Amino acid sequence: MIGCSTVALLEVAAAALHNTAPSEVGSPIPLHWYLVMSIVLFVFGLAIVLSRRNLIYILIGIELILNAGSLNFVAFGSYRSREALVDTTIVGTFIIVLAAAEATIALAIVLNVFGLFNTVRPEDPNLLRE
Amino acid sequence: MRFDWGTFGDTEVQMMIWILLLPLIGFTIQIFVGNKLPRRGDWVPTAAIGGSLVLALSLFVRAIKMHKPDLLVHTAHPEGASVADTNGLAINWLTSASPDGNFVFAFLFDNITAVMLVVVTLVSFLVHVFSIGYMHGDKRYNRFFAHLGLFSFSMIGLVLSANFLFLLIFWELVGLCSYLLIGYYFEKESAANACKKAFLTCRVGDTLMLIGMLLIWKHTGTFDFVEIFDQVAKATAANGGAPPDWCLTAGILVFCGPIGKSAQFPLHIWLPDAMEGPTPVSALIHAATMVVAGVFLVARMFPYYMFVPDAMLVIALFGAVTAIFAATIGITQWDIKKVLAYSTVSQLGFMVAALGCGSLSAGFFHLMTHAWFKACLFLGSGSVIHGMHHHQDMRQMGGLRHKMPVTYWCMLLSTCAIAGVPLFSGFYSKDAIIAATLDPHAGFQGVAGWEQAGEGFLWSLPSLLIPIAALMTAFYMFRLIFLTFHGEPKSEHAEQAHESPWTMTLPLVVLGTLGVFGAAPWILDFDFMGHDIWFNHVVTNPTFDAAAGVIAYPAVVPEHHHSWLPVIISLIVAGSGILLAFSFYKWKRFSPEKAAKKWGSLYRWCFNKYYVDEFVLKVVVRPLVFTWNVWCAAFDKFVIDGLVNGVGRTGKQLADGSGWADKNIVDGFVNAMAFMTQIFGAIARIFQTGFLQHYLTVLAGGAAAGTAIFYFFL
Numbered sequence: 001m002i003g004c005s006t007v008a009l010l011e012v013a014a015a016a017l018h019n020t021a022p023s024e025v026g027s028p029i030p031l032h033w034y035l036v037m038s039i040v041l042f043v044f045g046l047a048i049v050l051s052r053r054n055l056i057y058i059l060i061g062i063e064l065i066l067n068a069g070s071l072n073f074v075a076f077g078s079y080r081s082r083e084a085l086v087d088t089t090i091v092g093t094f095i096i097v098l099a100a101a102e103a104t105i106a107l108a109i110v111l112n113v114f115g116l117f118n119t120v121r122p123e124d125p126n127l128l129r130e
Numbered sequence: 131m132r133f134d135w136g137t138f139g140d141t142e143v144q145m146m147i148w149i150l151l152l153p154l155i156g157f158t159i160q161i162f163v164g165n166k167l168p169r170r171g172d173w174v175p176t177a178a179i180g181g182s183l184v185l186a187l188s189l190f191v192r193a194i195k196m197h198k199p200d201l202l203v204h205t206a207h208p209e210g211a212s213v214a215d216t217n218g219l220a221i222n223w224l225t226s227a228s229p230d231g232n233f234v235f236a237f238l239f240d241n242i243t244a245v246m247l248v249v250v251t252l253v254s255f256l257v258h259v260f261s262i263g264y265m266h267g268d269k270r271y272n273r274f275f276a277h278l279g280l281f282s283f284s285m286i287g288l289v290l291s292a293n294f295l296f297l298l299i300f301w302e303l304v305g306l307c308s309y310l311l312i313g314y315y316f317e318k319e320s321a322a323n324a325c326k327k328a329f330l331t332c333r334v335g336d337t338l339m340l341i342g343m344l345l346i347w348k349h350t351g352t353f354d355f356v357e358i359f360d361q362v363a364k365a366t367a368a369n370g371g372a373p374p375d376w377c378l379t380a381g382i383l384v385f386c387g388p389i390g391k392s393a394q395f396p397l398h399i400w401l402p403d404a405m406e407g408p409t410p411v412s413a414l415i416h417a418a419t420m421v422v423a424g425v426f427l428v429a430r431m432f433p434y435y436m437f438v439p440d441a442m443l444v445i446a447l448f449g450a451v452t453a454i455f456a457a458t459i460g461i462t463q464w465d466i467k468k469v470l471a472y473s474t475v476s477q478l479g480f481m482v483a484a485l486g487c488g489s490l491s492a493g494f495f496h497l498m499t500h501a502w503f504k505a506c507l508f509l510g511s512g513s514v515i516h517g518m519h520h521h522q523d524m525r526q527m528g529g530l531r532h533k534m535p536v537t538y539w540c541m542l543l544s545t546c547a548i549a550g551v552p553l554f555s556g557f558y559s560k561d562a563i564i565a566a567t568l569d570p571h572a573g574f575q576g577v578a579g580w581e582q583a584g585e586g587f588l589w590s591l592p593s594l595l596i597p598i599a600a601l602m603t604a605f606y607m608f609r610l611i612f613l614t615f616h617g618e619p620k621s622e623h624a625e626q627a628h629e630s631p632w633t634m635t636l637p638l639v640v641l642g643t644l645g646v647f648g649a650a651p652w653i654l655d656f657d658f659m660g661h662d663i664w665f666n667h668v669v670t671n672p673t674f675d676a677a678a679g680v681i682a683y684p685a686v687v688p689e690h691h692h693s694w695l696p697v698i699i700s701l702i703v704a705g706s707g708i709l710l711a712f713s714f715y716k717w718k719r720f721s722p723e724k725a726a727k728k729w730g731s732l733y734r735w736c737f738n739k740y741y742v743d744e745f746v747l748k749v750v751v752r753p754l755v756f757t758w759n760v761w762c763a764a765f766d767k768f769v770i771d772g773l774v775n776g777v778g779r780t781g782k783q784l785a786d787g788s789g790w791a792d793k794n795i796v797d798g799f800v801n802a803m804a805f806m807t808q809i810f811g812a813i814a815r816i817f818q819t820g821f822l823q824h825y826l827t828v829l830a831g832g833a834a835a836g837t838a839i840f841y842f843f844l
Contacts, residue, residue: 050827123821 034075042068055110055120062106063099070095138203138239142192145185146237149247150286152178152185153254157279164272171272175279176258182286183251193244199670200683203239204292204356223296238292238355241668242429242494246289249501250419252644254282256637257414260509263633264410264516274314274408281307285419289426294343294353297427298336301391304420305332311415312407321406328400335390335397342383349376359433359681366437367679373437381441384431385448388424392478395452399743401475405467409512412467417474418505422497425481429497432490433672433681443588446486446570450592450599453479455740457602461609462726462737465522466511469610473548474504476599480563483592489566491669495649496559498665502648503544503556506641510541513634514614517627524613526621533627536635538615540642545611547645549604550704555648557700558663560600565696567593597703604707612715 045064052058070092077088110120117125156178164171193201221235258278265274284303291297306329313325347353350361366373388394393401404416415421428435428445435442453476460472477500484493515522517534531538547556570589619625629635649663675682713719726733735741819825 046830050823050830122823126820 031075031079034071038068038072038075041065041071053121053123055113055122058122059103059106059110063103066095066099066102138192138201142189142203142239143205143237145189146239146290149182149185149189149251150283150290152182153279153282153286157276157283160272160276160279164276167272172258172262172275175275175282176255176262178279179251179255179258179282182282183248183255186247186251189239190244190248193239193241194664194668197667199241199668201240201244201668202356203237205237205239233295233353234293235296236292236354237290239290242426243289245494245498245665245669246426247286249422249498250282250285250289253414253418253501253505253641254278254285256505256640257410257509260413260512260634260637261408261410263631264512265408270314274311277307277310277314278411278414281311281415281420285423288423292354292356294346294355294358297430298340298343301387301423301427302336304415304423305329305336305391308332308404308415308420311411312404314407314411318406320403324400324403324406328404331397331400332390335386335388338383339385339387339390342380342386345376345380345383349374349380355430362434362437363674363681364679366674377434377438378440381431381435381438382444385428385441385445388427388482389448390424391427392421392424392482393452393475394424394448394479394482395455396742398452398456398475399746402468402471402739405465405471409467409508409515412471413505413508413512416471417508418501421474421478422481422501425478425485425493425497428482428485429490429494432485435485436488436672436674442486442488442570444486446483446567446592447588449479449481449483449486450567450595451479452476453483453599454595454602455479457599457606458736459739460606461602462733464524466514466524466527466610466614467508467522469524469606470504470507470511473507473603473607476603477504477548480560480596480599483596484563484566487566487570487589487592488671489562490671491666492559492562492566494669495562495663495665496556499547499555499559499645499648502641503547503645506540506544506638506645507548509634509638509641510537510544513537513630513638514541514627516630516634518623519626521621521623524610527614527619527624528617529615529619529624530627531615534615534629536629537638540635540638541615542611543642544645545607547648549607549708550600550700551708552701552704554646556645557704558649560704561696561700564593564596564600564700565693567596568696597699600700601703601707601710604704605711608708608711609715612711616716 041064045061045066045068048061048064049058052061073088073095074085074092077085077091080088113125114120119125153175156175160167160171160174164174167174222233223235224233258275261274261278265271268274281304284300284307288297288300288304291300309325309329312328313321315321316325343353346358350358352358352361362373362377390397401416401421405412407416435445456472456475456479460469460476463469463472477496481493481496481500484496511522513534514527514530514537517530517537518527521527543554547554550557550560570592619627649665670683672681672683714722714725738744817828
C-alpha cells in the first residue's frame, strides 16, 4: 500500500513540476516544489503511522503529517498575497503550537500506558476488548 | 242457533268478562306485590273473588228466573267462528288461511255454566275466607292466596270456555294450580311426591283426552262445542240415526281426561295423596271444584255423548265401579282427610255413573249439592285439624262435639246430606242418580238403537252398585262423625281442642246451610218428594230430533215422572247405613275390630286400597324408571361421554397442531432471525479487529481511493 501511494505521489509531483507559476512574494522556488515536499512529508508520516509498532514512532509520524499540512498552508499563502501569507503563517504557527500541545498529551498518555501495561505497542492495551 | 239476546245481552257478557278477570287481577297483584301489602295481601284475592261471586250470583239469578232449559249464549257465532264476527266477546287466538285453523276464544253460557259459576265462586270465596284463619301465621301466606286466585281464574275460564282448545288450556292451568297447592308444604317429602304424582297421573288422562279432542277436530274441523254437536247431529241424521264410527273412539278418549281429573278408578290414586296439601285446598280443589271439572266436561259434552250409547256405557261403568271401589276403601281409613278423599272419589263416581246412565240433570245436580256438603265437610275437617294442632288420625280424636259445637253441627248436617237423609239436599240428588241408573234409556232418545241401549247386564250394573255404594257412604260418614265428635277424648290433643275463629266457622255455616237447603223443594210448597226441584227447570237432558238433524232442548220441562222405587231404595240404603254406623260405633252392638278380624283378608285389601298404588308402582312406575335409567345411563355413556371425549380428543389434536406450529414455524422464524443476526455479526466482526492501524489503513486507503476516483473519473 505504501508502495502504491508513493508511486501515485511521484506521478502527482511529476505533473506539478511542469506547472510553473511565479510566486506573489517573489520567491524563486516554484509552488509545486513546496507541494511535492509537503506530500513527501505526509506520505512518510502516514507510512510511519501505519507501519510502526511503537507508539513513540507513531507520534513522530503524526508530527510529520502535521508539518506537511503546515508547510502546505504557508506555501499557498506565499503564492497568494502578502495578507494571505500573514494569515497562513499565523495558521502555521497555531499548528506548531497545537502539535506541541498534542505531543505533550500524547506522550503523557504513552507514559501512562507504559506505566500500566509495561509496553508501548498500540495493540497490547486491550482491557476494553471483550 | 239459540240466541236470546233479548234477555241475555252485552251487559251479561261484560259481567262474565269481569267474573273471569277479577281473580286474575287479584292473582297478578298478589304474586308480585303481595308480600309488601298489609296483612300480606290476603284481602286482594279475597275481594277479587268476592266481586266475581256477586256477579256470578247475579247471572245465576237471572238465568234461573228465566226458567229456560234452552238458554244458550255463545259470544262468537259458531258458524262464522272466524275473524269478522265479534259480537259479544271473541278473541282471535290463532288465525290461518283455512277456517279449521281459526281458534277463537269465546264464552259459552248456559244453565250448566250459570250453576257451575256460582259453585266455583262461592266455594272459592268461602275457602279464601276460611284460609285467612286456617293459614294464619304461615310463612308463605301471601303465595298461598296468590295461588288460590290463579286457581279461581283458571276454573272460571274452564267453565266459561266455548271451545275445546281453551277448555284444555284452562284444564291444564287448574292442574298446575293443583300441583302448586298440593306441594305447598314442599319441604315435606310426602307433599313433594304427592304433587308430582297428581300432576303425572292427570297427564296420563290428559294426553289421551288430547288425542280424542284432535280426533274430533280432524273429523269436524272445529273445536267449538256447539258446532261439534251440530255437525255430529247432522252426520247422524244423514246416517239414518247411527253416529259416525269415529265418535265412539273419540268419545272414550275424551273421557280419559275426566278419568284422570275426576279421579275415576284406574287413575284415582292421586286424589288421596293430594290431601298432603293444606285443608282449604283440599276443600276447594280436591272436593268441590277442580275434581268435578271432569264431570263438568262430560256434562258439557253430553249432547255429543248421547249419540254414542256405547261410550256412555263405558262412562257409567267407570263411575259405578269407582263409586263402590272408593267407598269400600273409605270404610277402613283412619285419617280424617283420607276418609273424605275416598268419599270424594266415590261421590265423583256417582256423578259420572249418573251422566253415563244418560241423565245430565241427575249427575250435574249431584255435582252441585256435593260441592256444598263436601266443601263443608272438608272445611270442617280443617277446623278439627286446626283445633287438634294438626293431628289427623281419628283414633286420637273423640268427644270434640262439646269443644267445637259449630264445627260439629255443620259437619253433622253435611254428613246427613251426603248420607242421603230425607229433606237434605243430598237426598234429592242421590235419589235422582238412583232413578237414572234404574232407567238408563232416558238420555238417548232419537238415536238409532236407543231402545236396546239400556238393556243387558252391563247396563244394569250401575243400578246394583250405586245403591250399595250409597249404603257404604252413609256408614263411613257416620263412622267419621262418631269417631271424631262422640265418645271420650282419646288423646290430650282432643282434650285441649278449641273452636276455630269466626273466619273459619262462618264458611262452615254458609256451606252447611246450603248443604241442607241447597235443593230445598220442600220449603216453598211442601214438595217433600222432590217432584219439582228448581234445578230440574234449568238443567234437562237434550234430545235428538232425528228428522231435522238437530239437538233439541225442551223449552218447557216435561212433567217429572217420579216413581217410588228410587225413593224407597235410597231411603233403605241411607237408613241401613246409618243404623249400621250407630250399632258399630254408638251403641257398640258389634265390635269393629272383630268385624275386621272376621273378614281379615277383605279388610286388609280395603285398608291397603286394593294395592292399586303398589301395583302401579311395580308395573308402571318402576319399569318406566328402570328403563329410563338404563336409557339415561346409555345416553350418558355414549352420547354425553362421547361428546366430552370427542371434545377432549379434538382439543388434544388441535393442541398438537398448535404445538407443532409453535415449535417449527414460530420458533423457526425467531431462530432464523437470530441465526441471520449471528451471520451478519460474524461478517461484521471480520472488520472490527481492534487494531488502530488497520482502521487507519482502511481510512487512508479509502481517502486515497476516493481522491483517485475524484481525480481520474470525475
